[in-house]
Amino acid sequence: MTWDNLDEEEHELSEGDQWQLFASAGYASAESVPSSEDESKAESEEEDVWFDGDDVEANGTSLDWDAPPCPTPLGIAHVIKLGVCDHCLYRVAGRRTKNAGSAGGKEVREDAHARDPGIAKFGTPELCPLCENLFDDVGNIVSRVTESVAGVQHSTMQFGIHLPKDLIQEEDRIRSRHGAPGSRPLKAAFVDAIQADLSNYLSDVRFVKEIPDLMIRVDGLTLRVDIDIRPVFLYGRYRKLSRNIPQTRWPCRACRGRDKGCESCQGTGLQYPDSIQDIIGEPIREALNAEDTSFHGMGREDIDVRCLGRGRPFVMEIKNPLVREHDLDELVSLVNNNGSGMVEIDSLEWTHKKKVAKIKQHRSEKTYTIRFKCSETPDEEIAIAAIEGLSGIVLEQKTPKRVSHRRAAKTRKRKVTSVDRVSVIDDEIEVTLRCEAGTYIKELVHSDEGRTTPSVSSVLGCKCEVVWLDVEEIHD
Numbered sequence: 001m002t003w004d005n006l007d008e009e010e011h012e013l014s015e016g017d018q019w020q021l022f023a024s025a026g027y028a029s030a031e032s033v034p035s036s037e038d039e040s041k042a043e044s045e046e047e048d049v050w051f052d053g054d055d056v057e058a059n060g061t062s063l064d065w066d067a068p069p070c071p072t073p074l075g076i077a078h079v080i081k082l083g084v085c086d087h088c089l090y091r092v093a094g095r096r097t098k099n100a101g102s103a104g105g106k107e108v109r110e111d112a113h114a115r116d117p118g119i120a121k122f123g124t125p126e127l128c129p130l131c132e133n134l135f136d137d138v139g140n141i142v143s144r145v146t147e148s149v150a151g152v153q154h155s156t157m158q159f160g161i162h163l164p165k166d167l168i169q170e171e172d173r174i175r176s177r178h179g180a181p182g183s184r185p186l187k188a189a190f191v192d193a194i195q196a197d198l199s200n201y202l203s204d205v206r207f208v209k210e211i212p213d214l215m216i217r218v219d220g221l222t223l224r225v226d227i228d229i230r231p232v233f234l235y236g237r238y239r240k241l242s243r244n245i246p247q248t249r250w251p252c253r254a255c256r257g258r259d260k261g262c263e264s265c266q267g268t269g270l271q272y273p274d275s276i277q278d279i280i281g282e283p284i285r286e287a288l289n290a291e292d293t294s295f296h297g298m299g300r301e302d303i304d305v306r307c308l309g310r311g312r313p314f315v316m317e318i319k320n321p322l323v324r325e326h327d328l329d330e331l332v333s334l335v336n337n338n339g340s341g342m343v344e345i346d347s348l349e350w351t352h353k354k355k356v357a358k359i360k361q362h363r364s365e366k367t368y369t370i371r372f373k374c375s376e377t378p379d380e381e382i383a384i385a386a387i388e389g390l391s392g393i394v395l396e397q398k399t400p401k402r403v404s405h406r407r408a409a410k411t412r413k414r415k416v417t418s419v420d421r422v423s424v425i426d427d428e429i430e431v432t433l434r435c436e437a438g439t440y441i442k443e444l445v446h447s448d449e450g451r452t453t454p455s456v457s458s459v460l461g462c463k464c465e466v467v468w469l470d471v472e473e474i475h476d
Ligand SMILES: [Zn+2]
Pocket: 084, 085, 086, 087, 088, 089, 128, 129, 130, 131, 132, 133, 134, 135
């Protein structure tokens, strides 16, 4: 290593790292290894071994620190003298070998010994400076993984490895100085080794870099293995034929759903016994042997509003499923049986997490049918003409009083795209109309005390009270 190089690195390395640079370059002994506050005693002891220049000097040969990097014979001789293990020798040597992994490293080592018998006296390394003998743990980790995933249906896996930062930095420093250009970094090589061994036990699993069925997190220090069963997502559209079902679970107002519920919610913890989320989600959760669900709707209707037509698009997220493949038609009939005429779906399809954001952001025009009662019995012809006159009008809607506690006060402009049908039945009127996304439709009728202008109430010149409302179609 030249001093020029050292200067360059100084800009990026902390004081401790610089010290390590010297220490591992043989300029200093390892009597007082500076350690970060959270390092355990065991680790410091390991570092003592690692940075102990005496190991190398004890072989009676001085190291050539200016050796060219691998794959030159001098470079290979150098990393062998440093004490790298066969796994690491394989990945940094840059030589073509018959075998991969440690067997490949063994070939490289034997070749080097044949070239220069002097290297052989370095013997078997005790602690590899590149991996701290991490590869010895591969078998152990693999058996933990196979135990953990037994009984969990999956076809893909992704690995996340946590390694101590100082190990990564030191490995990177030695590899980039002495390893062959393009050598596989420690983390990637470690994952390769785990996956190669795992393939002997789980022959039909594919290893992926994104959207895995199972995310396997391995802590290289403690060898702890965590399995994260990724959720599955189903897309569909629901029709809601009841005026008494919220879209998602509502915790009980009295106990807020805590503990095991209270008297007023009969121990359910829920304000309403049913929800679209559970009517659709529960049969699916059971079929997929999952833990819970999350419901993502393309907007929502009030509890007392039906949703008809092709229904409202939604994504059902099924968490921690032990089963990830299922006949979809069968799931549809399970849901419809459970919905018993109050909630219906026509179909389901598998989808991905991305779809959640997509339907959450989506805004679409809707067609509504609304029935309301007039404070004075209207003249049929005049009333129909007045309401039809709203077709194409742009409304100004101040934030309705009923939602003002959770929405900022502002005025929205929303267009009434068309008024499609008006019928007068005594003192009640039914209107079918299509509005721009985000129109407050009840307020369009009763005017919210003049906060929506114009309104059905203002053009009829009487008070209007909404009797019921249906979403006829979401034009998606
Ligand atoms: Zn190693």
